[in-house]
Amino acid sequence: MMKAMRVLVRHMRVFMKTWKHNLMYNVAEPLLYLSAMGFGLGLFVQEVNGVSYIEFIAPGMIALSGMYSATFECTYGTFVRIYYEKTFHSMLAAPVTITDVIWGEILYGAVKSILFGLVILGVIAALGLIKSPAVILLPLVLGLTGLVFAELAICFTALVKNIDYLNYYITLIITPFFLFGGLYFPVDALPPLAQTLNWVNPLYHSVELCRALCLGNLAPGLGMHAGILIGMAALASPFPVKLMERKIIS
Amino acid sequence: MDNVIIAESLGKCFGAFRALNGVSFSVRAGECFGFLGHNGAGKSTTMKMIYGLSTVDEGILTLFGQSHRLTPPAIKAQMGVVPQEDNLDTELTVLENLETYGGLFGLSRREARVRAQELLDFMGLSNKAADNVESLSGGLKRRLVIARSLMNHPQLVVLDEPTTGLDPQARHLVWQKLRALKAEGVTLLLTTHYMEEASQLCDRLVLMHEGLILAEGSPPELVKKHMPPCAIEVRLPFDSLPQDFADKVTAAGGEVLRVADALFLYAVDGKKLWDQLDAWGVPRHACFLRAATLEDVFLKLTGRGPE
Ligand SMILES: Nc1ncnc2c1ncn2[C@@H]1O[C@H](COP(=O)(O)OP(=O)(O)OP(=O)(O)O)[C@@H](O)[C@H]1O
Ligand SMILES: [Mg+2]
Numbered sequence: 001m002m003k004a005m006r007v008l009v010r011h012m013r014v015f016m017k018t019w020k021h022n023l024m025y026n027v028a029e030p031l032l033y034l035s036a037m038g039f040g041l042g043l044f045v046q047e048v049n050g051v052s053y054i055e056f057i058a059p060g061m062i063a064l065s066g067m068y069s070a071t072f073e074c075t076y077g078t079f080v081r082i083y084y085e086k087t088f089h090s091m092l093a094a095p096v097t098i099t100d101v102i103w104g105e106i107l108y109g110a111v112k113s114i115l116f117g118l119v120i121l122g123v124i125a126a127l128g129l130i131k132s133p134a135v136i137l138l139p140l141v142l143g144l145t146g147l148v149f150a151e152l153a154i155c156f157t158a159l160v161k162n163i164d165y166l167n168y169y170i171t172l173i174i175t176p177f178f179l180f181g182g183l184y185f186p187v188d189a190l191p192p193l194a195q196t197l198n199w200v201n202p203l204y205h206s207v208e209l210c211r212a213l214c215l216g217n218l219a220p221g222l223g224m225h226a227g228i229l230i231g232m233a234a235l236a237s238p239f240p241v242k243l244m245e246r247k248i249i250s
Numbered sequence: 251m252d253n254v255i256i257a258e259s260l261g262k263c264f265g266a267f268r269a270l271n272g273v274s275f276s277v278r279a280g281e282c283f284g285f286l287g288h289n290g291a292g293k294s295t296t297m298k299m300i301y302g303l304s305t306v307d308e309g310i311l312t313l314f315g316q317s318h319r320l321t322p323p324a325i326k327a328q329m330g331v332v333p334q335e336d337n338l339d340t341e342l343t344v345l346e347n348l349e350t351y352g353g354l355f356g357l358s359r360r361e362a363r364v365r366a367q368e369l370l371d372f373m374g375l376s377n378k379a380a381d382n383v384e385s386l387s388g389g390l391k392r393r394l395v396i397a398r399s400l401m402n403h404p405q406l407v408v409l410d411e412p413t414t415g416l417d418p419q420a421r422h423l424v425w426q427k428l429r430a431l432k433a434e435g436v437t438l439l440l441t442t443h444y445m446e447e448a449s450q451l452c453d454r455l456v457l458m459h460e461g462l463i464l465a466e467g468s469p470p471e472l473v474k475k476h477m478p479p480c481a482i483e484v485r486l487p488f489d490s491l492p493q494d495f496a497d498k499v500t501a502a503g504g505e506v507l508r509v510a511d512a513l514f515l516y517a518v519d520g521k522k523l524w525d526q527l528d529a530w531g532v533p534r535h536a537c538f539l540r541a542a543t544l545e546d547v548f549l550k551l552t553g554r555g556p557e
Contacts, residue, residue, distance in 0.1 A: 003323070006354050013350050014341050086337030093301050093331035093399075094354035095323035249320065250264070250304045 003096045007104020008111070010091070015112070026069045026116040030061040031123060037184060049186060051215060058129040059214040060183035062138065063206040066117040066145040070109035071174055074153035075166045078105050083163070088248055098248055102241045106150040113146025114139050124214070132216025141213065144229045145206040151236040152202075158243035177203040205229050254279050254314060254406050254437045255300065261308030262295055262461075269295045271461035272309070277439055279405075282432050284448045284455030285441040286548060291458040293441040294334050297410045300439070301331045314405075327355065330399030330407040334414075334441075336391050338383045338398070345370065345379040348398055355402045362401070369397040373427060389420030396427065407431065409440040413447060425451060445545040457551055464551045469544050476550060477542035478505065480520025482527075484513040485536050492531040499523065499530075509549050516542060 038054035048056040081087035091101050121138060124130060156169045180187075180194060181203040187195055198204045205225040212222050255277040262270035270292045277283040285293045298304040299311055302321030310317050313325050321329075339347050345366055352362030370376045373393045378386065386394065392412065399407055412428070413421045421444075428451055432438055442448055448455050449469040457465045457472070465472055484491070488511050496506045496513075504517040517523045520539055527534045 003354075003356075006356065009353050010350050013346065013353075014339060017346075018341050085340060086333070086335060087339070089303065089333055089335075090337040090339075090351070090398075091354060092303055093326065093329075093333065094351065094402075095327040095356075096354060097323060248303075250298065 003100040004103035004107060006094075007091060007096060007101055008107045011104060011108040012111070015108075019115075022072070023116075023119075026065055026072070026112070027119050029068065030065045030120050033064070034058060034061045034124075041184075054127075055129050055131070055215065056211070057184055058124045058127070059210040060181075060207045062117045062120045062124065062142070062214070063145060063181075063203060063210045064178055064183060065120045066113035066142045066206060067149050067174065067177065067203050069112040069116040070146040070149040071153050071170070073112050074105055074109040074150045075157050075169060076163070078154060078157050079160075079163050079166060081105075082157075082248070092248070098245050099241050101248075102154060102244050105154060106147065106240060109150030109153065110143050110146030113149070114142045117142035117145075130214050132214065132218075134213045134216055134218060138210065138213050141206060141209045141226075141229075144226070144233060145202065147233045148202045148229055148236065151233065151240050154240035155236070155243050158240070158247050177201050180204075182207050199228070202229060202232055252278055253312075255283075255439065256312040257296070257309065258311075259309035260296065260299065260306065260311060262292070262299070262304070263307070269461055270308075273458070273461070273463055274309075275456050275463060275466065277406075277437060279437055280432070280435050281453040282428070282438040282440065282451050284452035285439075285458055286443075286445070286448050286455055286544075287441075287458030288552060290460075292461045293458055294410055296458075297334075297408050297439070297441060301329060301408050302326050327402060328405045330402065330404035332392075332395050332399045332407070332409040332412050334410040336395055338391060338394060340383050342383060343379070344375060344381050344383060344386070344394055347383060347394060348401060351398050352401045357401070365401055366397075369400055372400075372430075373397040374423065389416045389423075392416060392420070393424065393427075396424065400431075404436065406437045406439065409438065411441055411443065414443065421447070445543065445548060449544050457548060459552045465547065472547050473542055473544060476547045478516045478518045478520075479542055480517050480523075481540055481542045481546055482515040482517075482520060482524060483538040483540070484515065484532060485538065486513075486532065487511055488513060495530055495532060498526075502526065507546075507550055514546065514549065516546065 034057065037057055042053035045053040088101060092098065118139065157166065160166060180190065180198060181201050187198050187204065205228050208225045209222060212218055253276045257273055257275050260270050260273040273292065273296060285296065287293050295304065299306055300313065300321065305320050313321060314328060316325065339350060342350060348366035348369060349359065349362040352365060357365065370379055373396060375390065375393055375397060378390060383391065383394070396412060413424050416424065428438060440451065452469065454466065454468050456463045465476065467475060488508065491513070499506050499515050502523060504515050504523050507514040507516065515523060524534065524539050527537055
């Protein structure tokens with residue numbers, strides 16, 4: 001487990017050479033949503049909860065980037081490292097265990113969430129949409145978001161045999177998370193059942209935290225959102241290694 | 251400690267399929283030990299158990315005096331691995347590949363760089379240090395994988411088909427490097443499909459077939475034990491030979507081995523058999539008399555030729 005850092009270092013070295021290629025999903029996509037929704041739909045929406053529409057949705061884009069970064073890294077990225085590049089095979093020949101390798105993957109997902117989330121934060125700050133110094137806590141939220149989504153992604157990746165099945169995860173799980181996660185409209189606009197379901201949507205909690213930190217609405221409910229994310233990360237933590245071990249070690 | 255590896259009755263099942271069926275062998279410190287066998291014989295399965303990608307479910311595997319179900323990091327730290335399939339980091343350069351791999355062994359950046367440069371020198375790759383791995387030929391990639399396996403100064407290097415797909419020059423170069431390693435006292439364990447490679451490099455080897463070890467010994471020992479000294483290859487289609495040809499050979503004290511459509515004759519006195527071929531209706535110009543080799547042992551014991 002301690003040697004997961006060595007695996008992370010390995011990934012970061014590759015990242016230093018390849019980060020330009022994966023700006024696409026992780027940064028471009030949230031910014032496209034922000035401009036289309038914020039500047040387009042924003043013309044028709046007066047105010048949401050006392051702030052302009054673009055101010056309302058901008059923090060959610062940071063959370064979205066955090067979710068995407070960890071998710072894509074630990075689904076497609078991990079799958080490619082297992083089956084196509086055989087990186088797992090080469091790493092496991094070194095003095096590391098499968099536990100180190102899997103936690104290295106998860107940490108990498110979380111680090112990417114922080115880095116790409118901060119890029120979005122930079123853009124949003126440049127647009128003058130940040131209202132509170134509390135935003136300096138944002139890396140913690142991003143790291144936590146990345147951790148949860150990296151764990152989930154690894155679990156799912158461990159269950160599929162074909163890379164095409166990863167699309168199901170994106171379409172059936174990740175997309176609903178972001179459509180209903182309170183990014184584009186407050187969740188109390190949803191029917192009660194959907195509101196209840198949102199409690200198991202990690203992105204919802206992440207969006208609430210990001211929005212509060214960016215706008216400075218530091219309500220007491222925030223601790224609960226953070227607590228739920230931490231709980232989710234802890235609850236999911238045994239499964240990535242267990243599921244992957246079955247797949248990798250014959 | 252004399253034996254670096256002791257394998258006792260290793261067994262492995264993948265579902266209902268039995269890939270290893272009681273494999274026992276031992277590898278002494280400082281020797282080069284080979285595995286020969288057809289595709290699917292179980293060579294890689296055995297190698298993966300040794301380098302910790304597969305669990306020992308049946309039997310006992312002792313490495314450096316310790317037995318484990320899955321080879322732990324402390325043992326892997328003393329081992330180098332050249333897997334059957336190249337698994338280099340395609341996004342990185344040649345030098346970066348080695349440095350990054352050194353990091354997994356806990357080497358600092360500086361230590362890794364020094365060691366990497368030594369190894370690039372040793373494998374004749376110095377002028378490729380800054381090249382992208384993608385641009386390397388198959389032979390250079392293989393050399394790089396071998397260099398990578400040496401980053402941690404291993405005492406034991408496991409090489410799964412180190413020279414498959416290499417041209418003769420590249421293969422000879424790899425052989426030279428492996429000999430140099432052995433001269434430094436490194437224990438080598440290698441699998442191969444090439445009889446010549448096995449004969450040239452291995453002090454001892456095993457012949458593996460369908461999850462079993464059929465024979466073990468040094469290349470000359472194996473030939474001596476399993477074959478008469480002379481071999482005659484009959485290079486004619488089996489159907490075009492006289493019907494009683496095989497019987498005549500056997501009656502004259504020879505052994506007949508049919509492999510696919512080819513025929514091999516073995517005898518203590520090959521010359522005697524050779525002199526009678528024409529009389530038996532098999533023209534000698536279509537035959538070839540030579541000494542028996544490891545390949546003949548392979549053909550005989552596994553019942554078909556190497557691929
Ligand atoms: N993870 C696995 N799951 C199912 N079957 C496997 C697995 N690994 C190996 N096998 C099977 O076990 C047998 C032995 O495979 P192995 O890779 O050890 O052969 P090999 O001797 O290395 O062959 P080759 O010369 O082709 O590399 C093969 O039939 C292979 O299909
Ligand atoms: Mg093999």
